[in-house]
Amino acid sequence: MHTKTLAELAQGLKNKEFSSRELSGHFLARIERHQPQLNAFITVTAERALADAEAADARLAKGEGGPLTGIPLAQKDIFCTDGIRTSCGSRMLDNFPAPYDATVVRRLAEAGTVLLGKLNMDEFAMGSSNETSYYGPVRNPWNPERVPGGSSGGSAAAVAAGLVPAATGTDTGGSIRQPAAFCGITGLKPTYGRVSRWGMIAFASSLDQGGPMARSAEDCALLLQAMAGFDERDSTSVDAPVPDYAAALDLDLKGLKIGLPTQFFRDLDAKMARVLEAAVAEYRKLGAEFRDIDLPNIGLSVPAYYVIAPSECSSNLARYDGVRYGYRCEDPKDLEDLYLRTRAEGFGAEVKRRILIGTYALSAGYYDAYYLKAQKIRRLIADDFKRAFEEVDLILGPTTPTPAFRLGEKTGDPLSMYLSDIYTIAVNLAGLPGISLPAGFIDGLPVGMQLIGAYFDEARLLGAAHRYQQVTDWHRRLPEAFA
Numbered sequence: 335m336h337t338k339t340l341a342e343l344a345q346g347l348k349n350k351e352f353s354s355r356e357l358s359g360h361f362l363a364r365i366e367r368h369q370p371q372l373n374a375f376i377t378v379t380a381e382r383a384l385a386d387a388e389a390a391d392a393r394l395a396k397g398e399g400g401p402l403t404g405i406p407l408a409q410k411d412i413f414c415t416d417g418i419r420t421s422c423g424s425r426m427l428d429n430f431p432a433p434y435d436a437t438v439v440r441r442l443a444e445a446g447t448v449l450l451g452k453l454n455m456d457e458f459a460m461g462s463s464n465e466t467s468y469y470g471p472v473r474n475p476w477n478p479e480r481v482p483g484g485s486s487g488g489s490a491a492a493v494a495a496g497l498v499p500a501a502t503g504t505d506t507g508g509s510i511r512q513p514a515a516f517c518g519i520t521g522l523k524p525t526y527g528r529v530s531r532w533g534m535i536a537f538a539s540s541l542d543q544g545g546p547m548a549r550s551a552e553d554c555a556l557l558l559q560a561m562a563g564f565d566e567r568d569s570t571s572v573d574a575p576v577p578d579y580a581a582a583l584d585l586d587l588k589g590l591k592i593g594l595p596t597q598f599f600r601d602l603d604a605k606m607a608r609v610l611e612a613a614v615a616e617y618r619k620l621g622a623e624f625r626d627i628d629l630p631n632i633g634l635s636v637p638a639y640y641v642i643a644p645s646e647c648s649s650n651l652a653r654y655d656g657v658r659y660g661y662r663c664e665d666p667k668d669l670e671d672l673y674l675r676t677r678a679e680g681f682g683a684e685v686k687r688r689i690l691i692g693t694y695a696l697s698a699g700y701y702d703a704y705y706l707k708a709q710k711i712r713r714l715i716a717d718d719f720k721r722a723f724e725e726v727d728l729i730l731g732p733t734t735p736t737p738a739f740r741l742g743e744k745t746g747d748p749l750s751m752y753l754s755d756i757y758t759i760a761v762n763l764a765g766l767p768g769i770s771l772p773a774g775f776i777d778g779l780p781v782g783m784q785l786i787g788a789y790f791d792e793a794r795l796l797g798a799a800h801r802y803q804q805v806t807d808w809h810r811r812l813p814e815a816f817a
């Protein structure tokens with residue numbers, strides 16, 4: 335059952351080949367067996383899953399429910415789940431049962447999905463390897479010596495190893511696409527504003543966006559359908575109609591114009607380039623046309639991001655003060671001691687580094703030099719994409735500079751860690767949608783290809799990804815140890 339896509343599982347449920355209870359039991363057993371090795375979960379919600387599954391079976395028996403009814407999945411531990419620990423990968427929230435459901439969680443529950451648990455992640459989504467998690471690193475199912483990527487590393491590893499058929503992730507600078515690439519699955523970062531951020535713990539609010547992670551583009555389409563849409567509780571969610579994503583999958587690629595940014599290929603590793611050339615050849619066979627495009631300011635995206643994201647994080651994370659909820663230090667002497675020790679003990683090193691950078695960048699004497707300048711660069715990058723989309727329908731490039739790196743390889747050098755998001759970050763700065771899909775292997779490790787779309791053009795992105803997946807089987811492969 336764990337090799338099937340969501341559409342196939344839905345068909346199986348409908349045809350009564352198996353019940354949601356049996357299906358959920360199958361995945362819970364796989365989680366129990368493989369969790370010690372992978373550490374993909376922070377919390378497993380077995381009882382809740384069985385209750386959800388029974389409710390879904392009752393709906394299905396009456397002929398009710400939609401395409402996701404009875405489908406088990408797991409949530410990144412950044413999404414608030416009513417009464418269930420929502421840790422965000424941090425000691426700060428280790429004791430925090432959220433008092434309500436995030437909109438994404440509520441919508442997926444209303445669609446009839448079964449909650450298997452909460453997935454491991456980098457602390458407060460700050461990281462590219464899952465090594466900043468308070469709960470320890472996640473292992474890459476393709477090679478346990480390698481990282482799964484981050485920050486949605488638990489989500490990517492759990493899907494890749496067949497512990498869940500699908501999961502949610504969030505992407506501030508690449509956190510859905512980079513782990514999807516490292517683990518050989520499909521992950522979509524929607525347009526900023528497409529999916530509600532309400533109840534999604536804030537890191538950098540002008541960049542954060544939730545999205546689906548699954549085996550295929552078709553599965554991502556089914557999930558996005560349930561996740562997307564206006565939410566009056568999130569003032570940045572956009573009140574625009576949500577198209578029928580499943581219906582858009584059969585996109586005709588004849589004459590589709592795809593841009594290849596020269597800046598993405600200039601210094602690309604030769605093995606990575608070969609994988610992408612093969613993908614371009616497949617798209618050509620399907621009728622797409624390619625042209626080189628120029629994104630002149632894209633080289634500034636990592637430095638701009640590492641001013642803007644820490645600035646916003648330093649403001650958002652000010653709320654963790656030991657007073658209202660979350661971690662509180664023992665026996666504080668006075669209020670200042672409470673603040674100081676709570677934050678010193680509750681946050682890990684990477685979170686502290688970013689709070690310090692952000693506070694510095696926003697301070698009166700440096701505001702213009704750093705924060706304001708970074709915002710101007712952000713505009714230039716968005717304008718580069720705007721110009722490109724006047725010429726092309728989609729943009730194709732790598733998701734990452736290399737396949738998954740080794741655990742510990744970059745933990746001593748934050749800058750080299752930040753550079754692993756060099757191809758994904760500009761998309762967040764511009765607020766555009768992007769998808770990573772499996773495109774091949776290098777030395778047994780999966781390689782991701784990234785497609786970038788114009789604002790709110792998720793349907794075309796999913797369609798182009800789906801057509802590629804109809805003629806390739808990279809997304810169907812499972813690591814041997816988890817077959």
Ligand SMILES: NC(=O)C[C@H](N)C(=O)O
Nearest residue numbers: 459460461506507508509
């Ligand atoms: N949150 C993300 O999208 C991951 C990015 N690597 C960061 O550390 O900020």
